[in-house]
Amino acid sequence: MRELSLHILDVVENGITAGAGRIEIRVEESLAADRLKLTVRDDGPGMPPEKASNPEDPFITSRTTRRVGLGLSLLAAAARRCEGDLTVAAEPGRGTEVAAVFRHSHIDRAPLGDVAATLAMLIIGNPHIDFAYSHTVDGDEFSLDTRELSEGGADLSDPGTVRLVEQGIREALATMNRNSGREETSHAQADH
């Protein structure tokens, strides 16, 4: 995938397909340690143990529409190419946590890409699921929780409202990037 945020979208879709009600997404950038970690955690039924211990094996899939499952194997390959790895922790009935680590400065590391658009589409497309997002760059943090926004009176099934959320994320991440002294990753590049 061209952007890490598209991998995030894909891994989150797995949790949604599995029946999760709440999904937490974490992006941790440590410039000091030259490390970038993506974590997606859901409260679904838990990835089958066979897949959890071999996430890069494309032939383990519960889908019936096609013989191979590509999402996790693609992410594992991307992480390994960047001196990182993919790990899965799953507990039957309690949920799944997928974590991918990359060397931050690795030449093959895809840019984070348009996180704001990714979250916006998850929110609008899945009104019954709660999403929490947190993003740290060294000591700086930005977070959001759709449940809190809904409880505060935001109608997240309304596209206009979700666009406000998207813009809020975009602004916050731009500020965080500026604070860390770079103009990197969180803005959409042209897709071609």
Add this chain to the structure above:
Amino acid sequence: MPKLTIDDLKRIKEETTKATALRHDGEVRIKITVHMGTCGIAAGAREVMKSLMAEMAEADRQDIRVVTSGCMGMCSSEPNITVEVIDSEPIVYQHMDANRTRQVFRRHVLQGEVQTDFALAKL
């Protein structure tokens, strides 16, 4: 760096000219589904969704819903979207991009003209 709050949303809303309701109810008459498997995502489903959201905000129609769902298994024709108008058969559109999506939204969703050139099949 703080949390995104309702107050942030209100502030952004005040800063943007187009007013949007913070709450609404009503009957859904048209459902648009964006299919979101790995292939669809890699092929550009997020851009399709983005253009749908922009069209939705513009149209400001409470009876239209956009949802996402998993892969349909038709990887070679991704990104796919399905348009379901109440009391009509669902139409699946294939190889969608931002422009085709805009056209389908404006002609089919808003005006009821199925865009047969882009249609994959009737389900």
